[in-house]
Amino acid sequence: xxxxxxxxxxxxxxxxxxxxxxxxxxxxxxxxxxxxxxxxxxxxxxxxxxxxxxxxxxxxxxxxxxxxxxxxxxxxxxxxxxxxxxxxxxxxxxxxxxxxxxxxxxxxxxxxxxxxxxxxxxxxxxxxxxxxxxxxxxxxxxxxxxxxxxxxxxxxxxxxxxxxxxxxxxxxxxxxxxxxxxxxxxxxxxxxxxxxxxxxxxxxxxxxxxxxxxxxxxxxxxxxxxxxxxxxxxxxxxxxxxxxxxxxxxxxxxxxxxxxxxxxxxxxxxxxxxxxxxxxxxxxxxxxxxxxxxxxxxxxxxxxxxxxxxxxxxxxxxxxxxxxxxxxxxxxxxxxxxxxxxxxxxxxxxxxxxxxxxxxxxxxxxxxxxxxxxxxxxxxxxxxxxxxxxxxxxxxxxxxxxxxxxxxxxxxxxxxxxxxxxxxxxxxxxxxxxxxxxxxxxxxxxxxxxxxxxxxxxxxxxxxxxxxxxxxxxxxxxxxxxxxxxxxxxxxxxxxxxxxxxxxx
Numbered sequence: 001x002x003x004x005x006x007x008x009x010x011x012x013x014x015x016x017x018x019x020x021x022x023x024x025x026x027x028x029x030x031x032x033x034x035x036x037x038x039x040x041x042x043x044x045x046x047x048x049x050x051x052x053x054x055x056x057x058x059x060x061x062x063x064x065x066x067x068x069x070x071x072x073x074x075x076x077x078x079x080x081x082x083x084x085x086x087x088x089x090x091x092x093x094x095x096x097x098x099x100x101x102x103x104x105x106x107x108x109x110x111x112x113x114x115x116x117x118x119x120x121x122x123x124x125x126x127x128x129x130x131x132x133x134x135x136x137x138x139x140x141x142x143x144x145x146x147x148x149x150x151x152x153x154x155x156x157x158x159x160x161x162x163x164x165x166x167x168x169x170x171x172x173x174x175x176x177x178x179x180x181x182x183x184x185x186x187x188x189x190x191x192x193x194x195x196x197x198x199x200x201x202x203x204x205x206x207x208x209x210x211x212x213x214x215x216x217x218x219x220x221x222x223x224x225x226x227x228x229x230x231x232x233x234x235x236x237x238x239x240x241x242x243x244x245x246x247x248x249x250x251x252x253x254x255x256x257x258x259x260x261x262x263x264x265x266x267x268x269x270x271x272x273x274x275x276x277x278x279x280x281x282x283x284x285x286x287x288x289x290x291x292x293x294x295x296x297x298x299x300x301x302x303x304x305x306x307x308x309x310x311x312x313x314x315x316x317x318x319x320x321x322x323x324x325x326x327x328x329x330x331x332x333x334x335x336x337x338x339x340x341x342x343x344x345x346x347x348x349x350x351x352x353x354x355x356x357x358x359x360x361x362x363x364x365x366x367x368x369x370x371x372x373x374x375x376x377x378x379x380x381x382x383x384x385x386x387x388x389x390x391x392x393x394x395x396x397x398x399x400x401x402x403x404x405x406x407x408x409x410x411x412x413x414x415x416x417x418x419x420x421x422x423x424x425x426x427x428x429x430x431x432x433x434x435x436x437x438x439x440x441x442x443x444x445x446x447x448x449x450x451x452x453x454x455x456x457x458x459x460x461x462x463x464x465x466x467x468x469x470x471x472x473x474x475x476x477x478x479x480x481x482x483x484x485x486x487x488x489x490x491x492x493x494x495x496x497x498x499x500x501x502x503x504x505x
Contacts, residue, residue, distance in 0.1 A: 032500045034094060034102035034123065037111070038084040040065050041072055041313070044262050047270075051087050056110075077233055081384040088262040093147035098123035098340030116435060117166040117173060119143055119152070126397075129196040129286065130347045138361050141175070146258040151363035153178050154454060168208055169481050170431040171455050175365065182362035183369055183457035186333055190292035191358035193367060194351060195339075197258035198287055201265060205276035208250040215268075215405055217389055221246045226313040230397050231267065232390055232406030234415060237385040238392055241265050242257050245315050245328065285326075286344045289367075290354060291337025291400045294503065298348055298357045299327075299338065312504045321353055333367055334374035334497060336505040372463045373456040373496035375424045382422075382451040382465050388413060391467060393422030393493070420448065421470050425478065425487040426495065427453070429462035432480050439479045440487070447472040459495050 003025065011018045033039055038061060043049040046198030052069050068078035068085075079097075083089060105122035119141070129135065135142070140151035141441035143160055153175045155161050160174045160403055163226035163314050185191050203212065213220050221227035227244045240260060245253040256264050265280050290299060296308050299320070306327050315328040323346040335356065342350060370424040377383050382392070389398060389406075390413050398410065427434060434453030439446045448468030457465050464478060464487065474489035492498045 002119055003019070017066060017269055022478060030107075032056060032092065032103035032107050033381070034106065036103075038065065038371055039087040041078075041082060041087055042266065044088050044091075044266070046356065047274045053151070055312055056285060062088065063131075070475060077237075077385065081386045082378075083380045083384070086263065088266065089259060091261050093126040094123075098126060098147075113167070115167055115169065117168065117175065118163070121163075125149055127197065129194050130281050130344045131351045134348065135194060135361070136349065138362075138422045140363065143364060145197055146261060148194065148258055151194065151361065152365050153363045154182065154361055169376055171433055172431065179363070179365045179369060182360065182366035185360035186250040186292045186335055186362060186366070186370065188293070190290065190294040190298050190359045191333075191362040191366075192351065192354045193289040193291075193362055193364075194347075195287045196290055198282065199256045199258060199261040199264055199495040200280075200282045200285060201254045202269070202279045202281055203252045203254060203268070203276065204248075205273075206250055207273060208252065208276050211273045211276060212244075212252065213402060213404070215412055216244075217394070217404055217406070217410070219399050219402070220244065221313070223248060224316070226328060228397065230383075231400055232389055232408065232410065233385065234386040234391070234406055236406040236409035238387060238389055238394070239267060239385060240380055241383050243328075243330070245326075245441065260379060266406050272289075274499065284343075286347050288340045288342075288347070288354065289331060289349060290334070290340060290359060291331040291333045291335045292359075293336055293502070294358075295335070295337050299358060300356055300482075302353055320350055323350060325350070332475050333370040334375060334376070334500075334503050336502060349351075369454055369457050370496075372454050372465065373459055373461075373494070375465065375490075375493045375495075378452055384451075387422075388418070389466055390414060391420045391422065420467050421472075422443050422488040423448075423466050423468055424493050424495070425450075425464040425466055425476065426490050427462040427464050427480075428477055428486045429480060430483060432483075433462050434464040434478045434480050438464070440468050440472070440480065441477045441484070442472055442475075446475070450478060453478075456495060461495055463495060 030461035031054045036056055038055045039051045039053050043051050049071060050069060053064055067081050071078040101122040105120055124144060128149045132149060136152050139155040141147040141155055142155050143152040165174050209220055215231055216229040217232055218229055221244055223246050225246060227241050229244050231239045233239050240256060243255040261282055266279055300308060302320055306316055306319050310316060312329050315326060315425060318325050318327045323342050325342040328339040330339055390410060433455050434450045436450060436452060438450040440448040448466050450464045450466045477484050477485045478487050
């Protein structure tokens with residue numbers, strides 16, 4: 001009886017079913033991963049083993065799953081970027097209870113609208129910052145990255161923080177003015193972002209520098225310096241991005257995105273040279289970003305024992321309020337700033353002191369707005385194996401005078417010319433900004449796709465990063481939730497401080 005309506009509907013659509021009759025009805029379990037996507041790809045921690053399970057739509061997904069898994073097994077990687085199904089996207093915090101709670105939540109919202117601002121509650125608080133309770137006191141509305149809770153934005157008294165308030169495609173909501181204020185505080189003064197959960201690995205041993213150099217497209221940084229490194233595969237596609245801190249001739253700290261923890265460790269460990277030591281130290285330290293034109297003055301007033309005149313892309317051991325830390329002169333916000341890497345037990349006191357010295361707390365949505373204005377890429381949205389380093393606009397990070405994995409493929413592409421190119425777009429958006437994978441068009445024809453988009457609060461502009469056909473031109477349009485909006489290529493790839501003078505101040 002429960003299926004009668006569906007069976008009658010099926011008979012109307014396919015009358016042959018009526019003459020053949022229903023021979024058997026199977027009512028069986030449907031497996032759900034926490035996010036509803038199947039598990040397809042390398043089995044975490046088990047060499048030469050692969051998974052293909054948790055298919056919520058069964059045979060309908062069989063063809064694609066068979067294709068990508070066979071490519072993974074026989075060629076080492078699939079044609080398409082499959083991170084959304086990669087089993088390594090879930091790390092050790094996803095225990096039975098979290099998997100059950102999030103699986104039920106996903107099932108219950110199977111056909112619900114996936115609004116861009118919505119945050120689902122099940123299975124949360126798996127991993128929290130040492131200052132998590134303080135963040136909540138300050139009004140933090142959190143989002144999770146690899147289980148780590150981070151502030152998305154900071155609400156004030158009277159703001160609507162209900163789930164219903166997020167049921168919109170539009171950028172306006174209770175968060176909008178708060179995020180704008182956070183961005184302006186960073187632009188005009190100094191802000192602090194509590195940023196737990198970075199993937200953090202140490203690499204050491206005789207020959208570590210030579211081994212690492214053969215795996216990145218660019219040059220290694222000098223001792224005491226920082227470098228942004230891109231790891232291509234044999235086809236020259238972007239596998240991952242890591243920040244390299246070089247402490248010695250053959251001693252490095254490698255930092256990457258929180259969700260990349262198992263993915264990046266396996267990428268490095270699979271062919272680690274004998275005598276080298278690679279250690280996952282993600283849980284040994286936490287991070288804060290102190291950034292804005294007044295960041296140097298703020299740190300100087302906190303009994304800092306460090307040289308704050310060291311240039312951009314330098315790092316140093318330091319003491320802050322007599323506590324050991326590492327100061328890394330980088331800022332994903334594109335302002336003067338330092339990442340403060342410290343022991344988790346020291347973080348609450350340092351965070352409170354930084355707040356007390358006048359820093360404004362800001363969240364991940366403000367950081368995303370500011371990095372878009374700078375054209376900074378994000379892993380697994382702008383940086384994926386769907387595109388090569390050249391197609392991703394990373395030419396300046398390639399140094400051709402050394403041998404590295406994927407070099408031959410990239411040289412061939414450079415000689416023949418890339419089929420696609422990376423572009424920052426200034427969008428004449430309406431009430432909503434361009435989402436991931438929004439189609440980019442010329443005269444109605446699709447010529448590319450948005451890799452990330454949003455509102456730049458410091459500049460008051462809607463921004464999209466995209467990969468488009470090489471000959472697409474500069475006058476484009478983007479389809480945003482069914483509405484076609486004009487977009488113009490930004491020639492220098494940045495709508496804020498294109499000369500990078502602020503971050504180098």
